[in-house]
Amino acid sequence: DGFNGRNYQMEKYFAEFRCRSKGEKQGGGTAVYWKKDLKVRVWNPVIDDANNEWIKNERIWIFVENEEGGGIAICGVYMATNGSKNDQWNNALYQALSSEIGQIRQMRQKLRIALVGDFNGHIGNTLIKGNHPDVNENGRRLLTLAEDTGFQICNGSHKTEGIWTFMKGPKTKTILDYLLLDDDLMDSFISLKVLDGLAPERRSTIISDHRPLIFELKMSISKVRWKPTKVTKWKIDDKTDWDGFAQATDEAIKQYDISMDIKEKYRVIMDTMYTVSYTHLRAHETSLHRV
DSSP: OTTTTOOOOOTTEEEEEEEOOTTSTTSOEEEEEEETTBOEEEEOOOOSOGGGGGGGGTEEEEEEEOTTSEEEEEEEEEOOOSSGGGHHHHHHHHHHHHHHHHHHHHSSSEEEEEEEEEOOOOBOSSSSTTSOSOBOHHHHHHHHHHHHHTEEEOTTOTTEEOOOSEEETTTEEEOOEEEEEEGGGGGGEEEEEEOOOOOHHHHTTOOSSBOOEEEEEOOOOOBOOOOTTEEEEEOOSTTSOHHHHHHHHHHHHTTSOTTSOHHHHHHHHHHHHHHHHHHHTEEEEEEGGGO
């Protein structure tokens, strides 16, 4: 598979994996981890075009929720390398990200947004002092997304330590990986560390030529009591309060702008029904072997 059969599970974390087939860009994949005591929901947006189903393997959305009905939407991104052979691929992925950002901002749940990952782009040294001056097509796509959707590129910020996210050999170093925060999230931004200055004895512990990015935000999030032998079971039977479920769904959908096009309405309805189902139809936790 895309992860070469390795076991990437970690004891105290849940994970969402997306693997390409070996015929797609030579395999590979994306993973997002979160601590098991966090209240997290994985969001799987609808892909309109059947020819673009591959997009689901190039980005992963998770919603880290808080008690106030908000939280943060984090997207792990894996863009294709720069070059004309990948133009159609990258354009489609950027269009999907822009659309999905718009969908999140129309949700009743007030989520602020962070994008992080391998964008495979060069954006020059205007925003990042000390960076190489070149800007390539992937870099222009990234800059356009940030400007059009109201995001700040945090690499190069005065709160950022380190610069090079890709280092291969003694001479090759550049920036391909980025953290983008929407404008509403910048007041919660504490720091970003790019671990490009690792001592030689520690570099052998990193199995990639990409360097880790560690960012810190100050915000309220919810925690849950995790039970490793339990899973959620849905309550679907004759006694289910379908009228209450329908009313709650109707009230939630009314909060959106009804002038949106039919595709946007479909996405909103699907996401809303999932959210309401979780709160109205979830019955109890049951032993895993009984499900």
